[in-house]
Amino acid sequence: MAVWRFVSGDGVMRNILIGFLLLVAAAPVGAQPNVERRVDRLEQEMRAVQRRVFPGGAGATVDPELQPATPTRPSGLTNDAISSLAARVDALEGQLAAITGQVEENGHRLRQIEEQLNQLRTDTQTRFSQIEAAANPSPAAQEPVPAAQPNVMEPDAGTAEPAPAAGADPAEAAYNAGFRLWEQRRYAQAQAALTAAAERYPRSRWASWARNLAGRAYLDDGKPATAARIFLGNYQDDPRGERAADSLFFLGEALVRLNRRSEACPVYDELAQNYPNMRDYLRTRLPAARAAARCTAN
Numbered sequence: 001m002a003v004w005r006f007v008s009g010d011g012v013m014r015n016i017l018i019g020f021l022l023l024v025a026a027a028p029v030g031a032q033p034n035v036e037r038r039v040d041r042l043e044q045e046m047r048a049v050q051r052r053v054f055p056g057g058a059g060a061t062v063d064p065e066l067q068p069a070t071p072t073r074p075s076g077l078t079n080d081a082i083s084s085l086a087a088r089v090d091a092l093e094g095q096l097a098a099i100t101g102q103v104e105e106n107g108h109r110l111r112q113i114e115e116q117l118n119q120l121r122t123d124t125q126t127r128f129s130q131i132e133a134a135a136n137p138s139p140a141a142q143e144p145v146p147a148a149q150p151n152v153m154e155p156d157a158g159t160a161e162p163a164p165a166a167g168a169d170p171a172e173a174a175y176n177a178g179f180r181l182w183e184q185r186r187y188a189q190a191q192a193a194l195t196a197a198a199e200r201y202p203r204s205r206w207a208s209w210a211r212n213l214a215g216r217a218y219l220d221d222g223k224p225a226t227a228a229r230i231f232l233g234n235y236q237d238d239p240r241g242e243r244a245a246d247s248l249f250f251l252g253e254a255l256v257r258l259n260r261r262s263e264a265c266p267v268y269d270e271l272a273q274n275y276p277n278m279r280d281y282l283r284t285r286l287p288a289a290r291a292a293a294r295c296t297a298n
Contacts, residue, residue, distance in 0.1 A: 039088055046095055171197065171204035175213070182213055187221035190214070208234070208241030215247065219254055228254040245275040249282050249289065256293050265295035 174197035181190035194214035198207045215230035231251035235244050248271040255264035268290050271278065278286075 042092055043088070046092055169204075169206075171201035171206040171210075174200065175206045175210045178210060179213060182217050182220075185220075187217045190217040191221070205242055208238055208243045212243035212247050212250075215250060215254075219250060219257075224254040224257040228258065239274070245271060245278045245282055248275070249286070252289055252293060256289075261293045261295075264293040265290070268293065268295060 175194070178190050178194035178197055181187075181193055191214055194210045194217065198210040198214065201207055201210075211230060211234045215227045215234065218224075218230060219227035228251055231247040231254060234241070234247040235251065238244060241247075248267055252264040252267040252271070255261070255267065268286060271282070272286065275282075
């Protein structure tokens with residue numbers, strides 16, 4: 001509608017309206033009905049704009065000042081008629097200014113919502129990076145962990161299995177050496193041996209096993225924050241690794257030990273969703289793990 005062009009600026013609007021009043025004052029006697037019709041049409045368009053900007057709310061109706069003035073006598077435009085038209089035009093200008101302000105306010109609110117969404121994405125991406133800081137481990141507990149950590153996980157103490165014999169595979173032998181140290185509860189030596197094995201043979205299938213058991217060694221050594229980093233890296237870097245599902249399971253356990261139960265539940269959900277064919281060792285222990293994290297039934 002034509003009225004939308006007036007919202008672009010108060011100064012432009014006032015100039016148009018003043019010119020319109022001058023036109024009214026200079027109009028011949030016979031032009032009065034046409035002027036009235038034009039003002040009526042402007043008021044109708046204003047009502048339509050108000051209904052779109054203020055749907056069902058304040059400002060949805062035209063002020064009483066905008067109601068059509070009493071028709072003047074056909075003998076000509078009197079001072080009262082001109083004053084009435086001027087008041088109606090002023091009211092139109094006021095209503096347009098209010099609509100402009102409302103549009104600007106809505107735009108500001110939309111920008112605020114977009115900023116909040118961007119902040120939410122950032123917070124979600126940094127959630128796991130805050131695990132170690134929340135645990136506030138002592139300097140002795142903050143031991144270095146390899147940057148690249150494929151998917152690795154091992155069962156509970158006494159149930160972790162060594163790599164099956166398969167000839168003279170150096171990666172397998174390195175894993176078995178770390179496993180024996182872990183089984184003997186020599187956790188610091190096991191951490192070093194298993195980390196070294198994963199670094200030395202990153203493309204071997206045993207890298208997933210070694211990194212997973214390294215995470216278990218940190219977890220059993222009372223360092224759940226470091227263990228959580230290893231488990232998470234294991235799963236993210238090699239989601240198809242032979243111990244990826246195990247890493248997710250024990251990542252949940254590490255989060256529970258860090259008293260971050262609300263973050264452990266989504267981890268268990270992801271385990272069930274991404275690994276429906278997980279090995280029986282994990283499947284039978286998952287309900288108890290979810291109960292320990294106080295997860296709701298899914």
